[in-house]
């Protein structure tokens with residue numbers, strides 16, 4: 001594990017993935033409380049980005065609030081269609097998200113890979129759709145418990161990464177965010193140790209350097225996700241290769257998420 005220094009020029013990213021929680025009215029209240037708590041926390045806004053990722057049906061309400069109150073937080077979506085607008089019932093096009101002011105979109109979350117049978121090929125197509133609409137993908141990768149126990153977790157995660165980015169060159173992937181989320185640590189209260197997160201973040205960065213060059217590897221932000229809370233985030237993001245967290249359960253309450261952001265930035 002290499003300690004982060006103040007020289008790191010990658011901005012810390014703290015993204016709260018609400019999953020299928022909070023309807024649009026609850027979303028307004030949650031974002032308001034988050035904004036107040038962040039103000040109280042006197043977070044150094046130049047040192048981090050705070051992002052909320054609500055369900056699709058909340059995004060317009062969040063946009064109205066963020067723009068109306070000139071909040072500095074950003075927001076995004078939990079998924080996107082691989083298709084351009086057209087006859088795809090139930091899908092949401094990337095350009096629709098851009099029009100709603102989204103900055104980020106989570107792609108390839110393990111819950112979607114499992115529940116919706118999303119393959120790496122589909123994930124790559126979604127990354128392409130997002131990039132072409134100027135959305136920043138937060139591409140999720142990570143191993144199962146069995147793979148971790150069999151010690152194939154690094155190879156599995158790096159293969160998933162490569163396949164989810166098949167066909168891109170370095171210039172197309174500028175700004176990409178990768179979230180390392182071991183499936184066994186999501187929503188279970190089990191957190192990978194800071195050393196586990198650091199090991200995988202370093203392996204991902206090394207693979208990016210090999211495939212796309214040092215410039216791309218050094219500018220890509222790599223997050224850790226899986227049961228991150230206010231009391232474990234500082235240790236996780238202390239590593240030089242870990243540039244923030246993708247947070248599920250602990251992002252649902254505005255004040256709790258603000259406390260987590262404060263703890264992460266304090267380090």
Ligand code: PGA
Nearest residue numbers: 186187226227247248249
């Ligand atoms: P969790 O979820 O923080 O509730 O474990 C993380 C995620 O799925 O992104």
